[in-house]
Amino acid sequence: MSTATTPRQVTEVPFWFGTATIFRREFLAFFTTPVAAIFMVIFLVMSGVMTFNVSRLVDPQGQAALRGFFNWHPWLYLFLVPALSMRLWADEHRLGTLELLTTLPLSMMDLVLGKFLAAWAFASVVLAMTFPVWLTVSYLGDPDHGVIAAGYVGSVLLAGGFLAVGSAVSASSHNQVVAFVVSVAACFFLLLTGWGPVQSFFKGWLPPALSDLLAAISFLSHFVDSFVRGVIDARDLVFFATVIAAGLWITGLLLQGKRRR
Amino acid sequence: MAASPLIQARSLVKQFGSFRAVDDVDLQVFPGEVVGFLGPNGAGKTTTMRMVTGYLMPTSGTASLAGMDIATHPREAKRHLGYLPEGAPAYPDMRVEEFLRFVARARGLRGAEVRAGVNRASDLLELGKVRRQTVETLSKGFKRRVGFAQALLHDPSILILDEPTDGLDPNQKHEVRGLIRRMGEEGGKAIVLSTHILEEVEAVCNRAVVIHRGKTVFDGTPEALDQRAPAKVTRNRLDHVFRELTQDQAPQAGNKDDEVAA
Numbered sequence A: 001m002s003t004a005t006t007p008r009q010v011t012e013v014p015f016w017f018g019t020a021t022i023f024r025r026e027f028l029a030f031f032t033t034p035v036a037a038i039f040m041v042i043f044l045v046m047s048g049v050m051t052f053n054v055s056r057l058v059d060p061q062g063q064a065a066l067r068g069f070f071n072w073h074p075w076l077y078l079f080l081v082p083a084l085s086m087r088l089w090a091d092e093h094r095l096g097t098l099e100l101l102t103t104l105p106l107s108m109m110d111l112v113l114g115k116f117l118a119a120w121a122f123a124s125v126v127l128a129m130t131f132p133v134w135l136t137v138s139y140l141g142d143p144d145h146g147v148i149a150a151g152y153v154g155s156v157l158l159a160g161g162f163l164a165v166g167s168a169v170s171a172s173s174h175n176q177v178v179a180f181v182v183s184v185a186a187c188f189f190l191l192l193t194g195w196g197p198v199q200s201f202f203k204g205w206l207p208p209a210l211s212d213l214l215a216a217i218s219f220l221s222h223f224v225d226s227f228v229r230g231v232i233d234a235r236d237l238v239f240f241a242t243v244i245a246a247g248l249w250i251t252g253l254l255l256q257g258k259r260r261r
Numbered sequence B: 001m002a003a004s005p006l007i008q009a010r011s012l013v014k015q016f017g018s019f020r021a022v023d024d025v026d027l028q029v030f031p032g033e034v035v036g037f038l039g040p041n042g043a044g045k046t047t048t049m050r051m052v053t054g055y056l057m058p059t060s061g062t063a064s065l066a067g068m069d070i071a072t073h074p075r076e077a078k079r080h081l082g083y084l085p086e087g088a089p090a091y092p093d094m095r096v097e098e099f100l101r102f103v104a105r106a107r108g109l110r111g112a113e114v115r116a117g118v119n120r121a122s123d124l125l126e127l128g129k130v131r132r133q134t135v136e137t138l139s140k141g142f143k144r145r146v147g148f149a150q151a152l153l154h155d156p157s158i159l160i161l162d163e164p165t166d167g168l169d170p171n172q173k174h175e176v177r178g179l180i181r182r183m184g185e186e187g188g189k190a191i192v193l194s195t196h197i198l199e200e201v202e203a204v205c206n207r208a209v210v211i212h213r214g215k216t217v218f219d220g221t222p223e224a225l226d227q228r229a230p231a232k233v234t235r236n237r238l239d240h241v242f243r244e245l246t247q248d249q250a251p252q253a254g255n256k257d258d259e260v261a262a
C-alpha cells in the first residue's frame, strides 16, 4: 500500500491567468514608482507645451493634423520609455525576486509578456491622457480625425517597440542605471538609422544592401513617414510586431541564460 | 511500504566556470520526512535547492517533484512546491497582504481560495499585525516569516526552505520549528530545510544531510549523526561531528573546548 500523500489537486486555470497575474502586479506597481510619475508628468507637460504652441499644431492648410505633436514622440520616448523599462528585469535580479518568480508555476512567456504588456498599457494610458490636445485642435480648426487616430496608433506601436528593446536590455543587467543608459543608446541608434543626414552618411561608405537594411530597421521611418501622415500600412504594422516579438524573445533567452550560467 | 519520493534528485552537478559548486548530489525525500540540510558556508546548499526548485539549470543530473521532472514539466512540478529562497526575497513596495495575494494567484488560486490561502498562511506565521505594512518596512524576522507564508499559500506537498529560521527571535524560532515539525508529521509533507543551527536538526528533523564542498558527506538520522561523536565528547556533540565531517583535516583530540573529559 502506498503511503504517499496524493499531491493536492490544484484547480486548472485558464492559459492567460498567469500572464494576467503578472500584468496586474506590474501595472499597479507603476503607480507606486516615482519614475512612472515623472514619465507621466514630462510627457503630459510636453504635450501641453505643444498645445499652447498652437501655430505648430495647425498646419498652413488650416488642417490641424497634430503632425508637430506626433513628430516629437520618438524623441520623447527615447528618454522616457527606457525610464519605464529599466526596472522591468534589473530590479528582479537585484531584489532576488526573479528566483521567486521562476519557481512559481508560471512559464517564461507569462513573465515576459505580463511585464511587457503592463509597461505598454501604462505608456498607452499616459498617451491617452493627451486627448485634450486633440480636443483643442478640433475646437480651433477642422482636423482630419483619421490622420490623428493613425498618429495615435503609430505612437502606441512606437512605444511598444522601444519597450521591447528596453525589456531585453533590462533582462541583461542587474543595474537600473546601466539598463537605462544602454536602452537609450540602443533606441537612439534605431531612430538615427532612419534620419536623413545619417542615412546619407551611411550611403557614402556602406554597401547599399547594408545601408538599406539600416534604413529599414529604423523606428523613425516606420513612424514619421507613415502613421504621422495618416497612413496605416501593413508593412509598418508587421515591422513593429516583429520588433516587439524579437525583443520579447531575446528577453526570454537572456533570462533562461541566467538560469543556465 | 512502497511510498514514492516527493523529491527525487539524481546526480546533480553545478559548475560555475571552473568551480564545481555541487558535485554529484543525490537526494530522495519521502512524505513525512523533514530533512535538515547542513554544511558550511559555500558548501552548495542553496545551489542544490535552486536546482531542485527549477531556478538554476543543473550542469548535469535531474530533479523531479511529485514525480514530475522539473526540466521537462516545470509547471506541473512547481504546482506541488512551496519554496522559501535564501534571503526571503519580496517586492519592497508591496503591502504584505498584496504580496501574498499576488503569489497566491500566481500559484493558480482564484477568488475565495486566494483569501482563504492568505488568511491561513498569515495565521500560521502570525502576520496579523503587519498585513497592511509594506515589505520594505518589515523587520528582518517578519520579512522571513512573510517569505515562509508565501510558500504555504497553496498548502503544497513539498516544502523547500532555505534558512527558514534565520533572523527570528527565540520565541518565533520555537513557533516556526513546531510548525515545520507538524507539517511533516501530521501533514505528510516532504520538507527540506537548510540551517546552520545544529540543535534545530535535532528539534525538527527526522533526517540530516550534510554536504561539504558540493558532496554529500552524511545522510542519516539526527541520532546517527550524534553517534558519530566519540563518547568522550560530552558537550556540543553535533558541533564536533559537523567539524569532523566538514573540516579538511580532522580535529585534533584535546584542543577543542567541547571535548570535556567526563
Ligand SMILES: Nc1ncnc2c1ncn2[C@@H]1O[C@H](COP(=O)(O)OP(=O)(O)OP(=O)(O)O)[C@@H](O)[C@H]1O
Residues within 6 Å of the ligand: B016, B021, B039, B040, B041, B042, B043, B044, B045, B046, B047, B048
Ligand atoms: N552564480 C554563481 N556564480 C559563481 N559561483 C557561485 C554562484 N552561486 C554560488 N556560487 C558559489 O557556489 C558555492 C556554493 O554556494 P551556495 O550559495 O550554494 O552555498 P551555501 O551552502 O548555501 O552557503 P551558505 O551557508 O553561506 O548559504 C559558493 O562557493 C559560491 O560562491
Ligand SMILES: [Mg+2]
Residues within 6 Å of the ligand: B045, B046, B047, B086, B162
Ligand atoms: Mg545558502
